[in-house]
Amino acid sequence: MRDPLAPIPRRPDAWLDSTPMSSHWMPAQPGDKLADIDTPALVLDLDRFDANLERMMAAAAAAGVRVRPHAKSHKSLQIAHRQVAAGAVGVCCQKIGEAEVFLGGGVRDVLITNEIVGVRKLRRLAQLAKVFSGARLGVCVDDFSVVRQLSLVCAEEDAGLDVYVEVDVGQNRAGVATPEEAVELAREVMRHPRLTLMGLQAYAGSAQHRRGVPERRDAARRAAAKAAAARSQLRESGLACEIVTGGGTGTFIYDANGDVYDEIQPGSFIFMDADYARNQADTDAPQFEHSLFILATVMSLRGDRATLDAGLKAFSTDSGPARPTFTGWHIHAVSDEHSMLTRIDESGPAIRLGAKALLIPGHCDPTVNLHDWIVAVRKGKVEDVWRIDARGMVF
Amino acid sequence: MRDPLAPIPRRPDAWLDSTPMSSHWMPAQPGDKLADIDTPALVLDLDRFDANLERMMAAAAAAGVRVRPHAKSHKSLQIAHRQVAAGAVGVCCQKIGEAEVFLGGGVRDVLITNEIVGVRKLRRLAQLAKVFSGARLGVCVDDFSVVRQLSLVCAEEDAGLDVYVEVDVGQNRAGVATPEEAVELAREVMRHPRLTLMGLQAYAGSAQHRRGVPERRDAARRAAAKAAAARSQLRESGLACEIVTGGGTGTFIYDANGDVYDEIQPGSFIFMDADYARNQADTDAPQFEHSLFILATVMSLRGDRATLDAGLKAFSTDSGPARPTFTGWHIHAVSDEHSMLTRIDESGPAIRLGAKALLIPGHCDPTVNLHDWIVAVRKGKVEDVWRIDARGMVF
Known part of the structure; x- marks a missing residue:
């Protein structure tokens, strides 16, 4: 055991410039499977x-x-x-x-x-x-x-x-x-x-x-x-x-x-979101499908209460929290980096630690703006990873 | 008048690499006055x-x-x-x-x-x-x-x-x-x-x-x-x-x-926010002051209705909208890039087009995460502009 109060030596200055900055961290590479994508990631069904x-x-x-x-x-x-x-x-x-x-x-x-x-x-x-x-x-x-x-x-x-x-x-x-x-x-x-x-x-x-x-x-x-x-x-x-x-x-x-x-x-x-899904569909108009998702991981699990690793910094909640794509569970609380999934009935899947969950964002525009990358997926496989080039451009 | 339907020539390819990317756009420089800061900006009272x-x-x-x-x-x-x-x-x-x-x-x-x-x-x-x-x-x-x-x-x-x-x-x-x-x-x-x-x-x-x-x-x-x-x-x-x-x-x-x-x-x-301000103060504990603000500009004005250029992409609303630092006005609606200020009584300032408004964010953490820069201000003057180094690091 290290002594927690022991002084820590100064780092060699060389680290400062050599450390990779995480905004360059890509959550996936072309060819990866959906389940391999790092989370919380913005995923687009192409x-x-x-x-x-x-x-x-x-x-x-x-x-x-x-x-x-x-x-x-x-x-x-x-x-x-x-x-x-x-x-x-x-x-x-x-x-x-x-x-x-x-x-x-x-x-x-x-x-x-x-x-x-x-x-x-x-x-x-x-x-x-x-x-x-x-x-x-x-x-x-x-x-x-x-x-x-x-x-x-x-x-x-x-x-x-x-x-x-x-x-x-x-x-x-x-x-x-x-x-x-x-x-x-x-x-x-x-x-x-x-x-x-x-x-x-x-x-x-x-x-x-x-x-x-x-x-x-x-x-x-x-x-x-x-x-x-x-x-x-x-x-x-x-x-x-x-x-x-x-x-x-x-x-x-x-x-x-x-x-x-x-x-x-x-x-x-192009994306749709949980808020637009609440609009009554006009059957005379073309219908659009949810194509944009947040992929999250179950990072803590206690019985029928699962914590996901996606919170306010992975999706916006101005139009309500993100919505699971599967039944039986809902998100009842969202904090900075976590969402709390709770079971509402027996219809849904069993959830295990480390499992990945797809969520539909409440409001697509401010959700996209939180991310640096969109992982473009086709038939369960990563086809490309796109930069969100104008992310954060508020000026 | 140009013909809006006329074909537009292809751009010279050289632009692609030479255009400055806006994430490098700094809203201020040391020495600027508060009113000179580009908006919507995150401002810290040092x-x-x-x-x-x-x-x-x-x-x-x-x-x-x-x-x-x-x-x-x-x-x-x-x-x-x-x-x-x-x-x-x-x-x-x-x-x-x-x-x-x-x-x-x-x-x-x-x-x-x-x-x-x-x-x-x-x-x-x-x-x-x-x-x-x-x-x-x-x-x-x-x-x-x-x-x-x-x-x-x-x-x-x-x-x-x-x-x-x-x-x-x-x-x-x-x-x-x-x-x-x-x-x-x-x-x-x-x-x-x-x-x-x-x-x-x-x-x-x-x-x-x-x-x-x-x-x-x-x-x-x-x-x-x-x-x-x-x-x-x-x-x-x-x-x-x-x-x-x-x-x-x-x-x-x-x-x-x-x-x-x-x-x-x-x-x-270090920042405080509108949500923490709703906590009853414990007079036996040290008190903290709001130091973090969103600076916004009135970009449209009709009578007692002013539109600010800061919305869901400049502050998070999970703990309510941002709150003006001045009386007489409140924010009654927030959309992606706009907030609607309306007059609630006669106590506040007159607002003119182009005027700047300081707002207190509802929740500081997800608000900071939307920005690339914090403009550090002391006594109304910009002292420094700091990068938000870990902005968007969700992985």
Whole structure:
């Protein structure tokens, strides 16, 4: 036994630089079996992912709308390129740092579906537009002073940007409130030659999660009607409105098949999550399957109480805890690095120490953002391990 | 106006490697003013941090216990070294990846207060112990088969490890249930010459957040009594129990001043959060102040409704949303990258577009884990920007 109070010699300084940093630690290698993946890992079922993507692109093609998937869900160049290869025009994102990753990684059309405020951020945006002047980069506005600052920094940086006027279509978050305000702001954009007025951003976030089909459809139609009113007013005022863009996984089928949206922005459909699963399915719309999971290990076991090695740092709980893919057990408590599985009936499997459990995250977007890697699995075998390139890009 | 449907030329391939990756994007530089920090950023008030650390070390010194702060809260070498310089014996962590960071960064005594299960993980742990054989590395156990596997991989890797038997003292998560089981498991540890039986891990997580002082104190005492019973049984059986370690920010004062714990493991005290602030203060114990904040920007404004640029990817909401440091406003909704501030009365400041707001996170540990940087501020000026070295180390 060592003396716990004995002084510990200083480490040789050489260790400092030679130790592998764990963000480079990959939970799996191609060819590994599902059960070999280190935990807690984010696992993507590629067959389901492919099917989800194909269904969305087919539905959009049938409706004649463009698809610009929201990359805030996946933050991955591998996925963005698969979406573009399947026919997406490019991606949306929320942050300049994300746009840097996607443009830098070869995606040629990126829309920041968000307002960017403050000269430091606006200058960074203009610099990005300048570097990628051969690509498309767009941003949303809902304020006059920001349009003027944006124009100024674009002139200073010799850059040009696509601009969308955001209309509040029921989200109560950002965007101008009325068609008249949209016209006034669009006129302001038109005054600045560095800025290209592209159209309207019209996203009804809260509509996505209305549980019943009629409520969800009605919320989507109300949002579309607001967007349509703004578009009419723009056109009557002689202003361009090439693109009305918006819509998400919950409402895309109504958005795509109405006559308002030219482009839809669904994000979660590639993965799905426990929250979206609580939406009543519209049987007239394509169905998406859970493709994204957290793989966890039973690290402690007492009778009908199992502790998993995945907690708040492996999945977000803003839409409830993750849900096991097997019956008979549920997660009743989540702490930083642990989840507590308890038996609720006899229908499920026996659980042994070291067993691995697949969980469906409550909310996919903030869950993906916790991880450095997505382990891409097909038929139980690891096909590839993808970096989550824009993980943590909050700026 | 550009034609939105025009084909976009391929980018020059050179961009791929030359684009700066945004995880290197630092939100501030030393010398910047608070208002210049890019948002959403994690901001640490150094005067308060220093005072919190000093108060904890003084209370522990007065009680005659060792302090091993929990590094899962901060995941930062800068902070770990400050804790050691203030008298901490080393740090705790939860994951092997965290232990790699802290040992690799020069912390010489690391305890993983967690069970490690599975041969792949155990081998990584043994390899780490071998590389840092001049330092102390400990781990917790609550299962016979794991002890035997640990011994095997230690033999294979020519490594030795400190081992603590975890006792369930009320957390209902991991740990053996009875003193008799603790003795049996400790005997098993003693059979393996590569493993050094150090003592008991006894952490009552749920006791930390009991709101009333009497309930919290009683829960701490019940936990300590269970730890004491296991220690007695170990000693009566002729087994070593040099260290009983455990306790957190909510109960440390009772743990430190009882006669059971040799070492306390508080983590959150350096930062505090909105959840700990809901604990009734024990006026006999040192008080800790909020030192950790999210700095956010008002990115859209409509009357008494302001949208901040910090959401689920800038702070965790498992213990409720972040709380403004100013009166008159509260956060009523949080989405991926946004929080909605609404006015609740006239006591607060007027808010303008572009204004910055300081928020107190609901739960510090998972909030820190979302960020790459902590901006260390003293008297309104940036003193340093620290990497969150073990951010995202879930393996």
